[in-house]
Amino acid sequence: MSPQGIPENGTVAEAGEFGLIRAITQGRRQPASTLLGPGDDAAIVAAPDSRVVATTDVLVQGVHFRLDWSSPEYVGRKAVAVNLADIAAMGATPTSVLVGLACPADTPASVITELTEGMWIEAARAGVGVVGGDMVRADQLVISITALGDLGGRAPVTRSGARPGDVVAVCGRLGWAAAGLAVLGRGFRSPVNVVNAQRCPEPPYEAGPKAADEGATSMIDVSDGLLADLGHIAEASDVGIDVETKRVAIPTRLAEVGSALGSDPLRWVLTGGEDHALAATFPSFVDLPEGWTRIGSVTMPGSGVTVDGKAYDQSGGWEHWR
């Protein structure tokens, strides 16, 4: 038996549902916002603002992650991170996550304990609780996370508030996950910081509420790719958006990888998803909060999203089943 009381090298079927849940939840620290953690019919989380922000994302093995390219711990971190980024993108502070896990009966129990270890790590990094969940049998590993957050009295920053003349800015990494995917796809396992960016994003959680405090007029989490997600803002706000490539920094590391693989790093930055940076619009007179970089401006409706005033011919963005 392992220290956690589940058989070493055993499967989830051997560990049993209740044994696994015990191993995953026992002795874990919860933040003050967790009023009642796992173990009852439902959890109770503080919602001091009297509104709760809620989002859910599902990750499927073979679609959203590969355990031969990543590790259960990174996958667990990523599953939590992508949801917390959605909370931050509303201008809210994440408070908690709930975890739905479906997996085959012969899944090694260690895959599940490492996966959930990653979830606890990312949750702790953001100061949120893992407050509840469900574990069931399925043919394929499917992870469903719901994140909750608190607005702290702020007005939510939606996708629909951008106005012509606003500044477009981003905070966080862009293009790294796409570069990592290209590296892994060619069979390489380094550079490590590029590959790890694919395995798990590092969204700038605190930048969301800060941008809201500074007057952001719209905000989105960059999950589908910068141009695609700015497209969502443009559509919801009924505006155009122009990105100026001279303002878009290409990190040296991405330039190196691009040159080695014969790929255009700008394309990764403009169309690569999965980095979960935040993109927002601000009134032009506002000093951008620390960490935010201006990359373009909001234009009149009708032109959609342009790059240097023109349609980008390698526009991308991820849509499922396509």
Place this chain on the structure above:
Amino acid sequence: MSPQGIPENGTVAEAGEFGLIRAITQGRRQPASTLLGPGDDAAIVAAPDSRVVATTDVLVQGVHFRLDWSSPEYVGRKAVAVNLADIAAMGATPTSVLVGLACPADTPASVITELTEGMWIEAARAGVGVVGGDMVRADQLVISITALGDLGGRAPVTRSGARPGDVVAVCGRLGWAAAGLAVLGRGFRSPVNVVNAQRCPEPPYEAGPKAADEGATSMIDVSDGLLADLGHIAEASDVGIDVETKRVAIPTRLAEVGSALGSDPLRWVLTGGEDHALAATFPSFVDLPEGWTRIGSVTMPGSGVTVDGKAYDQSGGWEHWR
């Protein structure tokens, strides 16, 4: 094209993620508690109590439901109902659900629109909003629902407050879903009310907050089977529980089906899950709220859950992967 703008007889791949989401969410009514519905990075739900109750349940095709025994609409209703029952079992009023859906690319789009139609129906029945979700590709249909609720100033009713001398009571149907499973398993499609009980539970949502108001000391949603779930209360509260069979009514319909199939209907009532009745304990001096029936009493710790003072030899309860 159908009126909802997705191709008739098409697959989810042909409808596309964004087209499907539009078809599912467009023109839907939301309750007043939905402050911001689907379409942004996250939803915003009223939490007037300054605490939010949250639970998540995952349902997998072939494990939790079969589309040849049920229909997409019933499955959608069930997926929502089982989560709302967990909220009610805390003494809270459900306010909203978020929906994670994973399915193969060749799933008929109509399966998804009917499934989500069922979700909207059950949500409307309970007065809750469908506020957000995610749709992704997977090898198998997996439905993950998270429900949120509001305590309305009540103390939550957990599993751990039962005290020796308390009365044990239930509200809602017991044994019907198990009987329905037996009927379907033998290849029959009637009696309809028994079969439909398997397809979708009818949890008594309002009975949860009412029981809390009347002083319930512990409460649970009967999902695994009455004895198994009373066992969870007994363990969390460190008490014993005795069920008196003379107090457990066997509905005429279940007696008929039991006799036709050569099965003991009492076993369905005591060990069958999936009806999502509520079981609770109350101080002995309390008049039980309307709809609740006394079925036993809380005893001293040590004996676990007994039936007429003895261990029940066909004790059941559902554990995954076993």
